[in-house]
Amino acid sequence: MISDDELYKLAIFLGSISMVLIVVYHFLEVNSQDKSAAAVKKAS
Template identity: 55%
Template sequence: MITDSQLYSLAIFLGAAAMLMIVLYHFLEVNAQDDKGLETKLTSEKAGVGAVKPAVNHPVVTPVGGAGDL
């Protein structure tokens, strides 16, 4: 069975390791160079996936003689 002091040491070690991994990840992400082969020929910045809804021409329907018309 694990003792309280062993559990405490394990928690401190894993917490410190997690923080070091986070700092390392951010360091690598900030210093990463953009890959020129991944550039796309977008016509505008809003042409990406999910950025803009496609234009759909729906006819305008106005309700006539509903229950709320008084």
């Protein structure tokens, strides 16, 4: 059976990983180029 200390460490680890992934996702989303705007620029 998992002890309370192991469960605490696992929860902290998984929570930290999820927060890092959320921050990375938002960073990539904000800095991505809009495909429709890129298509309009190419057509001009």
